[in-house]
Each structure stands twice: as structure tokens, then as C-alpha cells.
Amino acid sequence: MALSLPGNPDLERFRRDARRLQRGARGGDPQALALVARHHPSRPTAENGEEGGDLTLAEAQLVLARSYGFASWPRLRAYLRRSEGLRRDPAAFAEESADPAADPVDRAARSVPALACLRYDGADEPARWARAAELLERHPDLPERDVFVAATVGDPEILRRHLDRDPRSAARSGGPFDWPPILYLAYSRVPQMDAVDSARMLLDGGADPDTGYLWQGLPTPFSVLTGVFAEGESGPGRQPRHPAWRELALLLLDRGADPNDRQALYNRMFGRDDSHLELLLDHGLGRPAGEVWAERLGIVAESLEEMMRRQLEWAAGHGFAHRTALLAAHGFTLDTVRDAAAAVADPGTHSSPDGRTPLHQAALMGDLDVIRALLQAGADPAAVDEVHGTTPAHWARWARNDEAEQLLREAEARWEPEANRTAYGPGGDGQG
Structure with missing residues (x-):
């Protein structure tokens, strides 16, 4: 499991979190119990939540450390100690x-x-x-x-x-x-x-x-x-x-x-x-x-296998066929890799936790070829992400991709929502 920590990790914070987890588990909090069940499988489980009633602080620390990818609480403490002189902000x-x-x-x-x-x-x-x-x-x-x-x-x-x-x-x-x-x-x-x-x-x-x-x-x-x-x-x-x-x-x-x-x-x-x-x-x-x-x-922080799997999964999931082939040529493949072309079959789908569409991602990267391909495939240039409520053109502007912003602004100006289209053209009523 790859390591995952909050920014500027602090041992005292983790100690407080462990005590909070212990109290939550003893009080039957569903989230605390789920975390214990996921990262301390040797503990018995029960429908009524009593399985957390006797959770010790040492066990809570173990669960917390494992939730961040460390095998034990001492391993987490050792990392914090060894990393102290190497951290910068x-x-x-x-x-x-x-x-x-x-x-x-x-x-x-x-x-x-x-x-x-x-x-x-x-x-x-x-x-x-x-x-x-x-x-x-x-x-x-x-x-x-x-x-x-x-x-x-x-x-x-x-x-x-x-x-x-x-x-x-x-x-x-x-x-x-x-x-x-x-x-x-x-x-x-x-x-x-x-x-x-x-x-x-x-x-x-x-x-x-x-x-x-x-x-x-x-x-x-x-x-x-x-x-x-x-x-x-x-x-x-x-x-x-x-x-x-x-x-x-x-x-x-x-x-x-x-x-x-x-x-x-x-x-x-x-x-x-x-x-x-x-x-x-x-x-x-x-x-x-x-x-x-x-x-x-x-x-x-991340094993070689995890590192390469991340690359392969991103390539397969985002239509990067050349990358998938390049990695395969060097002996790196997934057991099952879906057709890369299918990754952009629905150009309007929100494909990330923050609700960005593939067009938002292409705007961020300033990838004009992908932007044009997505627009031609029917991607909505007026779509907004679920976190900031902004369009791909806004993302291009924030990323300082001027050509991409201009292309997307022009597409927005021409865009006609599918609900307004008819068989006689955008907004048409069939009248001569």
C-alpha cells in the first residue's frame, strides 16, 4: 500500500487522532468502527458495535498508522523522525x-x-x-x-x-x-x-x-x-x-x-x-x-509495482494509447487493460473526484488536439466542474493556456445545448 499522509504531518496530531479514534470506536461510531475493521482485521466484529468497546490506545494507533500505509505505529513515528530534516514548505x-x-x-x-x-x-x-x-x-x-x-x-x-x-x-x-x-x-x-x-x-x-x-x-x-x-x-x-x-x-x-x-x-x-x-x-x-x-x-513511499500500475491505469483510463504501448514494449502491462479509445467514448462524463470532464483536463494541460477532438465528439464546452463551478475555458485561463482558452471561448459561443436542437438544426422549428 502506498503511503498517504496529510500535509506537514505532526506526531502530536496523530496522537490526538488516535485518541479520538479510540473514543469513537468505544462509543460505537460507525466511521470509527469501519476504520478499525478495515485496518485491524484480527479484531472480532459484531452487528451491535460492541467490537470497539475495548479498543486500546495502542490498537487505535496501529489502525491509524495502517490507514496511512504504515505497517505499525513505530514505523510511522520512525518516518516522522527521519523525515524531519528533509521536509520543506x-x-x-x-x-x-x-x-x-x-x-x-x-x-x-x-x-x-x-x-x-x-x-x-x-x-x-x-x-x-x-x-x-x-x-x-x-x-x-x-x-x-x-x-x-x-x-x-x-x-x-x-x-x-x-x-x-x-x-x-x-x-x-x-x-x-x-x-x-x-x-x-x-x-x-x-x-x-x-x-x-x-x-x-x-x-x-x-x-x-x-x-x-x-x-x-x-x-x-x-x-x-x-x-x-x-x-x-x-x-x-x-x-x-x-x-x-x-x-x-x-x-x-x-x-x-x-x-x-x-x-x-x-x-x-x-x-x-x-x-x-x-x-x-x-x-x-x-x-x-x-x-x-x-x-x-x-x-x-510507493513500490515499483504500485508506481508502474499508476502509470498504466492512468494511460488506459485517459486514452493514452501511445503510452500504453510504450510501457508494454518495455514489459509493463496490466492483466486487463480496457481499450484506450473507450476512455473518451463519452466526452461529457465527469471522470474525476472533483467533477472535471475530459475537456476540463485537456484545457488544464493546454492540449489543443484533444480539445478539438473532444469538441468534435460532442463535449460540452459550457460544462462546469463540481468543485469550482467553472467551465473548461476558465480552467485554461487559470492554467495560462491562452490558445486553449480562446478555442474554448469560441466553442462556448457556438454551443447549443442538445435539448434545444431539432432535426432541422439548432433551435430550428422546421418552418421555412
Whole structure:
């Protein structure tokens, strides 16, 4: 079972939750009893709920740990202990709240990487990167003053001077997110002088090709490769891949980076492009590798089988026939995979927990070919999702996919609900 935790997990919170579960089970609460029955099968069950009357705190802790994918309460505690020094929450850094009495150049040196880098929350967008570029124009000496800014702008000459002054700076963490320089390079989306040479220099200087951090303490690491491949649930308009993603990924993999990057695979699975998969498969994706992060955390967040099954199920369920075939060619198949073409047979179906339609998903990804195909198949461009109540055009606008938004706006203007159509055309009454 893959691990699943809330953001910024806290042991005291889990202790409170366990006590709450114990009280609920002893009081006959149906939800608490169902959780106990699901994750503590050795306990007897009864129709009247008495099976939870003597639930001990240790048993409640075991049930809670298992509900998050851990084999035991001590395993959960061990993960929290080992992950403490690896967790980061980039969203917690607010450059606007910096001490106004501090030196303006020092404030800018911290703000530039914070604005320039993807941090995987709702703030990711081109306007932030533009603000970082404006600060760099006002303070052109920042890269020379700060190694983390130098990595953010990917300037190998300036990085060389930093490394000559302090050879340990290639691997030392710091800056606004407490990252090593190579992470700022990989997650930066401001123009860079030479990202590949800069990355090579940092790796030669001792940077770890598998370095990363635990986003809000969650167990799947955001590695250097994750930042290079990028994308994710917010779409490529807000979280684009690095401009030199292929060259950087090849360099990292050649230097020993683990190809089984769970977070990178998850982030890139929403779009149809398989170039990242082709590269990773060529370097051993899905096969046992170093599992460096399993050693660091003492546990695997998702097994290789679970990782590849997720990819296969998403591909099969979303009509990604090329991806299904690519994975099959490398020996990865599901026992039963339904016809990928059937995944879009009903283009209007709400196909996700938040009620988005396939057209919403295509709008988020800016996939013009899929948008056109879905519209031609009869998808409703005026459909609204069940969480935000917004149309695919709104999703395209939020994701900064201008061409997709325009296409969907035009489709909305032409759209005629099926109930208003007749055999004589939209809205017609058969009269000459």
C-alpha cells in the first residue's frame, strides 16, 4: 500500500487522532468502527458495535498508522523522525514579509530564488518569474553575492568563482527554501545563462544528483529530476518543464540519479507527451535501482509495482494509447487493460473526484488536439466542474493556456445545448 499522509504531518496530531479514534470506536461510531475493521482485521466484529468497546490506545494507533500505509505505529513515528530534516514548505516563505529594516540587497537576494523557482502551490505562474527578473535587473550583482542566486540564473562563470572561494558551497543548503544550489537551478524558471554547464559544475563540485526535499513533509521526494521534468496538477502553463530538461535529465541520470522518480512520473502523467518516459525507461525505470530515498527515510513511499500500475491505469483510463504501448514494449502491462479509445467514448462524463470532464483536463494541460477532438465528439464546452463551478475555458485561463482558452471561448459561443436542437438544426422549428 502506498503511503498517504496529510500535509506537514505532526506526531502530536496523530496522537490526538488516535485518541479520538479510540473514543469513537468505544462509543460505537460507525466511521470509527469501519476504520478499525478495515485496518485491524484480527479484531472480532459484531452487528451491535460492541467490537470497539475495548479498543486500546495502542490498537487505535496501529489502525491509524495502517490507514496511512504504515505497517505499525513505530514505523510511522520512525518516518516522522527521519523525515524531519528533509521536509520543506516553499509556500511558507513570503518574500513580501521580509524584514523591511533589512538591507534591500539582502532582501532581494532571498526574494529572487523564491520568486523564480517552482514551489508547487497556487502561486506558481509566469508573473512571479517576471518579478524575479525585474529584481535581477535592479540588482545585477546579486549572483556574484549569493551562490543560490547564481544557481538560480545558471551562470557557470559566477558559480565557478563561488566554488573557488568555498568548494563546499556546491552541496551546502541555504537560500529562502534551505535547498542546495542544484535544486534552485532545476526549479528556476527565469532565463539562465547555461543551465547544463552550471549543473555539471555543481555535480563535479559534490552536488548530489539525487538530492531533493519532502514537500510539506510528504513521503514522495521532490528531487532534482522532479524539478527538471516539472509540470503537475496545475498544468504546464504554471509549472512548465525546464527549458533544458532533456539535457539536464541526461546529465543527472548519467551521474547516477535514480530513474524511479515517483513525483516526476506523477507530475508528468497528466499530459500526453511521453518524452520523459522514453528517457527514463532507457535508464531503467521500473527496475530495481539505488532507492536512495528509501534508505534515507527507512521506507518506500510507493513500490515499483504500485508506481508502474499508476502509470498504466492512468494511460488506459485517459486514452493514452501511445503510452500504453510504450510501457508494454518495455514489459509493463496490466492483466486487463480496457481499450484506450473507450476512455473518451463519452466526452461529457465527469471522470474525476472533483467533477472535471475530459475537456476540463485537456484545457488544464493546454492540449489543443484533444480539445478539438473532444469538441468534435460532442463535449460540452459550457460544462462546469463540481468543485469550482467553472467551465473548461476558465480552467485554461487559470492554467495560462491562452490558445486553449480562446478555442474554448469560441466553442462556448457556438454551443447549443442538445435539448434545444431539432432535426432541422439548432433551435430550428422546421418552418421555412
